[in-house]
Amino acid sequence: MGGLTRFDCALGSHGLMRRALSVALYHAWQRQAFGKTLVEQPLMRQVLSRMALQLEGQTAALFRLARAWDSRSSREEVLRARLLTPAAKFSVCKAGIPFVAEAMEVLGGIGYCEESELPRLYREMPVNSIWEGSGNIMCLDVLRVLAKQPEVMAVLHAEYQEVKGVDRHFDRAWRQMQQRLRKPSEAQGREITHGLWLLATGMQVLRYSSPPLAQAWCRMMLDPRGDMVLDARVQNEVLLRATGGQG
Numbered sequence: 001m002g003g004l005t006r007f008d009c010a011l012g013s014h015g016l017m018r019r020a021l022s023v024a025l026y027h028a029w030q031r032q033a034f035g036k037t038l039v040e041q042p043l044m045r046q047v048l049s050r051m052a053l054q055l056e057g058q059t060a061a062l063f064r065l066a067r068a069w070d071s072r073s074s075r076e077e078v079l080r081a082r083l084l085t086p087a088a089k090f091s092v093c094k095a096g097i098p099f100v101a102e103a104m105e106v107l108g109g110i111g112y113c114e115e116s117e118l119p120r121l122y123r124e125m126p127v128n129s130i131w132e133g134s135g136n137i138m139c140l141d142v143l144r145v146l147a148k149q150p151e152v153m154a155v156l157h158a159e160y161q162e163v164k165g166v167d168r169h170f171d172r173a174w175r176q177m178q179q180r181l182r183k184p185s186e187a188q189g190r191e192i193t194h195g196l197w198l199l200a201t202g203m204q205v206l207r208y209s210s211p212p213l214a215q216a217w218c219r220m221m222l223d224p225r226g227d228m229v230l231d232a233r234v235q236n237e238v239l240l241r242a243t244g245g246q247g
């Protein structure tokens with residue numbers, strides 16, 4: 001029951017993030033500043049594209065986790081759900097708080113005002129992070145699974161074989177995680193938990209997204225240098241998908 005409720009927290013935060021992006025996109029399509037709509041301004045287009053790309057990965061990873069929850073007869077899927085549910089709750093619920101703040105900023109002053117929907121979403125966001133075990137508790141849970149059921153990493157490793165060599169940022173992040181897991185310490189719990197969730201997400205993106213979009217996701221989320229500028233092709237594709245083809 002705890003696992004399912006924690007999964008629900010991650011899904012809830014993801015849904016709130018998606019709603020916040022929809023509100024921001026709708027506004028950016030209409031509001032004109034400096035002679036163009038906001039969505040046509042290069043810097044705003046970057047902001048919106050990055051938000052949409054972040055959610056692309058999250059959606060793929062959460063649906064994959066839902067499949068694991070639905071496959072209770074499979075030992076591998078039970079292990080996957082056991083490890084990745086607290087990781088999803090930690091990472092997604094935490095990411096939601098700055099994400100909604102960014103969406104609010106897309107609307108400018110009216111985004112902050114109570115008449116817009118975003119202050120309510122912003123207030124709602126931290127509860128999923130605290131509820132049913134706060135961030136550190138999720139990380140301690142992940143470390144507990146790694147210690148008590150180390151075979152869980154073989155499940156992820158089998159999936160990694162399918163995407164190995166496709167993206168250098170992903171491969172490097174995978175190698176770094178293997179090193180970290182040789183001697184995991186409680187003090188590194190947040191880095192390990194968030195890193196595992198990003199790797200699980202990256203695997204889905206690399207398997208199911210278009211190559212330019214998948215590479216952009218890996219660079220944005222896994223490259224420690226943080227060079228996140230998305231090219232026009234990725235911007236167009238990710239915004240088209242986020243707006244259901246209105247792009």
Ligand SMILES: Cc1cc2nc3c(=O)[nH]c(=O)nc-3n(C[C@H](O)[C@H](O)[C@H](O)COP(=O)(O)OP(=O)(O)OC[C@H]3O[C@@H](n4cnc5c(N)ncnc54)[C@H](O)[C@@H]3O)c2cc1C
Pocket residue numbers: 127130131132133134135136137
């Ligand atoms: C709106 C709302 C509704 C709720 N509904 C319910 C409900 O229906 N039923 C129910 O049973 N509960 C409910 N709760 C309680 C909720 O699940 C707990 O508040 C939450 O799990 C955090 O536990 P706590 O308050 O005891 O905080 P604590 O356990 O005191 O934690 C405080 C902080 O310390 C950190 N921490 C704790 N232990 C460690 C450690 N060993 N190492 C490092 N950091 C640590 C935590 O991560 C947290 O940041 C609800 C809470 C809210 C806000």
